Amino acid sequence: MADEELIPINVWLAGRSYRIRIVPQEEEAVRKAIKQADNKITELRNTYAGRDDQDFIAMCLLSYAADGAISTFNHPLLQKELTEMAKKIDEALD
Numbered sequence: 001m002a003d004e005e006l007i008p009i010n011v012w013l014a015g016r017s018y019r020i021r022i023v024p025q026e027e028e029a030v031r032k033a034i035k036q037a038d039n040k041i042t043e044l045r046n047t048y049a050g051r052d053d054q055d056f057i058a059m060c061l062l063s064y065a066a067d068g069a070i071s072t073f074n075h076p077l078l079q080k081e082l083t084e085m086a087k088k089i090d091e092a093l094d
Helices: 024-047 053-073 076-093
Strands: 007-013 016-022
Touching (some): 007 024
Antiparallel strands (some): 007 016
């Protein structure tokens, strides 16, 4: 992707401003994701007082990574394949 296809935007996350470059068509989705992450960090701050921002950012990242891993594991196609594999294993054991 060429640099001229990217636009610079300023965003706020955990009380700090960041200048990032994105594809113009993704601006709305990126801003929405940043707002969700910032809200999650604020929620963590209110729940776990006495930590620094790096802790909250790390906890937010871990939360999103775990959600992604869980939703991937619970994907219907994966569940179907796992069920079929389990049936084949049961048949082989019988």
